[in-house]
Amino acid sequence: MDLNAAHVSYVVAAYAVSFAGLAALVIFVLLRDRRLKRQVAALDRGKERGHGRS
């Protein structure tokens, strides 16, 4: 890629936005999954111990 061509900044911006957007999406999905896993594990432990946690 010729980095000195006209309008290269638009190309860079487009790829940067795409990368940032997809990365944010991946992080969001994975973090949410992890948070819910912890939540259900905590509830399971609470159930086993006998007193229901809300």
Place this chain on the structure above:
Amino acid sequence: MKLLWALVRRDLMLATRQGGGAGTAIGFFVTVIVLLPLGLGPDQSLLQRIAPGALWIALLLSVLLSAERIFQSDYEDGSLDAMALGVVPLELVVLAKAAAHWLITALPLAVAAPFFGFLINLDPLAILPLSLAMIIGSIALSLLAALGAAITVALRRGGLLVSLLILPFYVPCLIFGVAASSLSDLVTPSLLMLTALALASLVLIPVAAAAALRAYLK
């Protein structure tokens, strides 16, 4: 048929007794049309160019604004439950309520719009095409408003959601409606498209709206 007409008459009576709905819509419509030249400047040729589009947008927003009322009071006091269990299929109940809304709000606006058009220098030759297009198009607008109302009937701040959900459907109505309101002929292909949208709405919307109401009435 008689039951349907009874339902429509009931809604009309309730609306005239309570006032409210239609008045708000008309007030909003007039406000938009009056503010437009004040905001855009007195350039008469500019106003004439945008007049059909502006009138259509005002109609659209006014109908959408009054959408919440369509099912709300009947849902809250349990009448909708009774109607769902009654003899008339819920789809036809939806049709009756949409028809009542059309008669109270959308149709009067569609008829009155060209008269307000003079405030924004609407070309007199465009009055007839505009009226015809609006009368036909308002059928679709009322039905779509009823769909939005059915989807959000039990939600507290449903108004915003109705706008978000129904605006995408208003886009083709607006496009074909404004195109049909031009000076050329009375019956243009755009008018036929608009009619097709209105007819399709008559058939499809009651089914979808009834399904939505059933979800809330369980």
Place this chain on the structure above:
Amino acid sequence: MQRFANPTRFLKLAQAILPYIGVATAIAFAAGLYMALLTAPPDYQQGETVRIMFVHVPAAWMALMVYTSMAAASASAAIFRHPLADMAAKAAAPIGATFCLLALITGSLWGKPMWGAWWVWDARLTSMFVLLLLYLGYTAVWQAIEDPHRAALIARIVAIAGFINVPIVKFSVDWWNSLHQSSSVFRMGGPTIDARMLWPLLIMALAYLLLFTALLLVAMRSEITQRKIRQLQFAGLEGR
């Protein structure tokens, strides 16, 4: 499809294939980006800006594909009452919305050097914008209705109705543009595409598709977990 109706079995299957899909995604992106940025030639007319096509078009394709899947899943939920179908649609929505937003932004960044405008109201752009509104509306329905079963019923209607609307909007804007005879017959990439540009495009599209699949599996796992949490919370309340 019925084999995957059982959430537990679905979870086991998802767990098994997820690593492979993840690796495939990474490879596809690596290959695609290499070809898009390094080996694909600059366009005769557009120069280097044509490379934006390799992130814009896959995003747009995915935005449309995901919404179509959501509508299909909603229809399948309504007709066949497949228990995971509603969940799949709900899980797919934020992913599709992100693709849609990226398509709009990258499209804008492509449009400015090409046509001189950040935005034009042609059929493709307008329908992509309407699609974003549809995604937001669908997500709003799930947020606004507390009971998940009721939310699912309403969401199905919204998804299917919205799906019907997309071609209507595109047709109407095409019509509108032809009436006004604007010069907005924007052709992205030209009528025939060079093989050296087609391959990066297809591989990037594949990468986006694999990414969607991986994320959808994780998101569905989250939905199943969330359902389990709800059940446990109800059981906890009753158990007292």
